[in-house]
Amino acid sequence: MPELRQNIITREWVIIATERARRPDEFVRPKKTITPVPAFDPGCPFCPGNESMSSAETYRIPEGEGWKVRVVGNKFPALSREGDRVRRIDGVYRSMSGVGFHEVVVEHRRHDLSPALYSVEDLAKVIRVYRQRYMEMRKDPRVEAIIVFKNHGESAGTSLAHPHSQITATPIVPTQVRHRMDEAIRFFDETGECVFCTTLRRELADGIRIVASTDSFVAFIPFAALSPFHLWIFPVRHCSSFDEIEEYEITDLAATLRTVLGKLYHGLNNPDYNFSIRSIPAREGQREFFHWYLTVIPRIVRTAGFEIGSGMYINTTLPEESARFLRDVLPE
Amino acid sequence: MPELRQNIITREWVIIATERARRPDEFVRPKKTITPVPAFDPGCPFCPGNESMSSAETYRIPEGEGWKVRVVGNKFPALSREGDRVRRIDGVYRSMSGVGFHEVVVEHRRHDLSPALYSVEDLAKVIRVYRQRYMEMRKDPRVEAIIVFKNHGESAGTSLAHPHSQITATPIVPTQVRHRMDEAIRFFDETGECVFCTTLRRELADGIRIVASTDSFVAFIPFAALSPFHLWIFPVRHCSSFDEIEEYEITDLAATLRTVLGKLYHGLNNPDYNFSIRSIPAREGQREFFHWYLTVIPRIVRTAGFEIGSGMYINTTLPEESARFLRDVLPE
Numbered sequence: 001m002p003e004l005r006q007n008i009i010t011r012e013w014v015i016i017a018t019e020r021a022r023r024p025d026e027f028v029r030p031k032k033t034i035t036p037v038p039a040f041d042p043g044c045p046f047c048p049g050n051e052s053m054s055s056a057e058t059y060r061i062p063e064g065e066g067w068k069v070r071v072v073g074n075k076f077p078a079l080s081r082e083g084d085r086v087r088r089i090d091g092v093y094r095s096m097s098g099v100g101f102h103e104v105v106v107e108h109r110r111h112d113l114s115p116a117l118y119s120v121e122d123l124a125k126v127i128r129v130y131r132q133r134y135m136e137m138r139k140d141p142r143v144e145a146i147i148v149f150k151n152h153g154e155s156a157g158t159s160l161a162h163p164h165s166q167i168t169a170t171p172i173v174p175t176q177v178r179h180r181m182d183e184a185i186r187f188f189d190e191t192g193e194c195v196f197c198t199t200l201r202r203e204l205a206d207g208i209r210i211v212a213s214t215d216s217f218v219a220f221i222p223f224a225a226l227s228p229f230h231l232w233i234f235p236v237r238h239c240s241s242f243d244e245i246e247e248y249e250i251t252d253l254a255a256t257l258r259t260v261l262g263k264l265y266h267g268l269n270n271p272d273y274n275f276s277i278r279s280i281p282a283r284e285g286q287r288e289f290f291h292w293y294l295t296v297i298p299r300i301v302r303t304a305g306f307e308i309g310s311g312m313y314i315n316t317t318l319p320e321e322s323a324r325f326l327r328d329v330l331p332e
Numbered sequence: 333m334p335e336l337r338q339n340i341i342t343r344e345w346v347i348i349a350t351e352r353a354r355r356p357d358e359f360v361r362p363k364k365t366i367t368p369v370p371a372f373d374p375g376c377p378f379c380p381g382n383e384s385m386s387s388a389e390t391y392r393i394p395e396g397e398g399w400k401v402r403v404v405g406n407k408f409p410a411l412s413r414e415g416d417r418v419r420r421i422d423g424v425y426r427s428m429s430g431v432g433f434h435e436v437v438v439e440h441r442r443h444d445l446s447p448a449l450y451s452v453e454d455l456a457k458v459i460r461v462y463r464q465r466y467m468e469m470r471k472d473p474r475v476e477a478i479i480v481f482k483n484h485g486e487s488a489g490t491s492l493a494h495p496h497s498q499i500t501a502t503p504i505v506p507t508q509v510r511h512r513m514d515e516a517i518r519f520f521d522e523t524g525e526c527v528f529c530t531t532l533r534r535e536l537a538d539g540i541r542i543v544a545s546t547d548s549f550v551a552f553i554p555f556a557a558l559s560p561f562h563l564w565i566f567p568v569r570h571c572s573s574f575d576e577i578e579e580y581e582i583t584d585l586a587a588t589l590r591t592v593l594g595k596l597y598h599g600l601n602n603p604d605y606n607f608s609i610r611s612i613p614a615r616e617g618q619r620e621f622f623h624w625y626l627t628v629i630p631r632i633v634r635t636a637g638f639e640i641g642s643g644m645y646i647n648t649t650l651p652e653e654s655a656r657f658l659r660d661v662l663p664e
Contacts, residue, residue: 003428004427004430005428006426016430017408017409017410018430020409077352078349078351079347080333080334083333093534093555095335095337097336098333098335098348147638147642156637157636158636166638168642171336172336172338174642175342175644176344177643179511276640276641277641278641295641302486302489303489304483305481305482305488305489305497305606305608308606308629309480309481309606310502310508311508312502312508
């Protein structure tokens with residue numbers, strides 16, 4: 001019989017559809033669907049030498065005359081850097097000026113390199129840049145939430161091959177984030193504990209959904225994973241805001257993320273994926289009930305009308321089997 | 333400057349990204365991406381004569397020896413018809429037996445016909461079947477929510493060409509539905525009115541986002557539309573549960589939906605889309621604060637890491653322009 005599972009952190013239900021269950025190896029991407037790209041593309045705004053083709057640079061990790069990692073404005077920003085927050089309320093119509101930040105992190109000089117193939121140190125540099133920009137954006141009093149995310153591949157919503165991620169700072173707290181805060185507070189009310197710390201402790205004790213870990217980070221497939229190979233990477237140390245990550249943790253996160261992306265790359269043949277850092281809203285500080293983390297979502301199935309109509313997901317894999325599959329894949 | 337808009341019904345924010353705005357006609361699908369299908373496919377389980385290839389029939393509208401519309405079990409049901417609701421709570425792990433219904437409505441005998449090309453009477457028959465199955469499933473005390481939805485085309489999550497829709501009945505109230513109820517109750521607390529009725533009155537007075545209407549249904553693009561051509565079809569009469577739709581309303585809904593789908597078909601060249609009926613949970617009755625409706629979501633853009641990380645959407649079209657564009661398209 002199929003099973004419904006509830007995500008304790010979001011209260012969302014997922015259907016684990018055993019009747020239509022597929023084995024993890026059925027999700028391996030066919031080789032032919034991957035288009036090879038060159039190491040350098042003269043028309044790419046993110047390739048070295050083409051710096052003038054991208055929007056204004058806001059940060060870089062230099063290397064000689066050049067750079068290792070570079071942050072630029074998004075060419076078509078979803079939010080505008082200039083202007084005041086102005087809220088308009090006209091009956092049922094509620095709106096606000098679209099101020100905030102929308103930047104692109106050019107992760108690497110190489111046009112063709114996937115993060116799954118970076119060195120751990122290269123990936124650590126990218127995470128350091130995330131932290132630097134996060135801290136900077138958080139200083140702006142107009143900013144209420146900061147979302148760090150990556151779109152890898154066409155199914156994940158990008159058409160640019162050069163490895164990059166994005167950082168968006170919004171002038172409101174998204175409803176999804178508000179709901180998660182509410183649920184975390186409720187759990188704290190009932191138990192006196194952080195729901196993320198409690199979940200992590202239990203997952204570590206069970207072990208069956210763990211995929212990889214270092215001293216300070218644990219990657220696992222959640223009990224109520226929304227889709228095949230949906231992964232969470234939790235910091236072991238309780239901490240609410242991503243930008244309070246310590247230097248030793250950056251190295252560990254880079255190693256954990258590198259292992260996870262390497263396992264996806266080699267185990268599923270370079271699937272498209274998104275990852276995103278879920279952190280406490282920008283105006284909040286360290287809170288006992290909230291814990292930042294990183295989520296990785298391979299885009300190997302499509303959402304359809306059921307997901308749209310209910311907000312629930314149907315997952316055709318068993319989280320425990322997917323975790324075992326990924327544990328057995330070598331990340332190199 | 334971009335604008336943020338808040339959906340008064342869900343409290344969700346959307347970014348209307350004017351900097352990256354695209355004209356409505358930029359979303360017209362290129363002809364070559366559409367694969368022609370035959371009027372009859374001997375291998376299709378939903379084609380007339382192949383009835384034995386599909387799962388057990390639960391309902392039909394007969395026509396002579398055959399049928400006009402047919403309902404069968406989903407071949408790979410996400411939920412099982414048999415069994416009790418058993419809830420298991422083991423610390424942070426919450427689960428439940430996956431009981432419920434998962435049926436397929438074969439909408440038409442023709443393998444190649446899109447609902448955009450049905451007669452209004454054919455579409456009315458399909459809606460009557462939705463109502464009949466909804467009423468039947470609602471009688472089952474294990475059922476908490478019923479989701480009627482359609483996946484049209486591959487980007488919308490279907491691989492079967494034969495026109496069909498689905499009905500799923502779940503043994504829990506999805507969190508999304510719970511949140512919408514809460515917001516509707518809050519609005520009712522503050523104003524003494526249904527938020528849906530209030531929104532509809534205001535949209536009709538303004539007129540700029542209206543796409544089509546009949547005496548009892550209004551189709552419009554919401555003020556805070558999540559994606560290009562995202563549409564709502566609201567019944568004019570306040571009513572909480574879809575299955576309480578009256579016979580005269582079925583004809584009007586069929587006419588409105590037919591017009592909307594026809595406009596999408598001819599204006600955007602048969603885009604993939606999902607539609608879904610949003611109704612009050614099955615165990616609720618008529619309530620002053622809640623109003624059922626139908627949502628249509630063309631799948632012409634992809635969600636990416638920003639949507640996953642924030643739950644917010646970026647819409648690159650102006651709802652008012654998209655509505656004007658669709659108003660001008662003939663549905664035939």
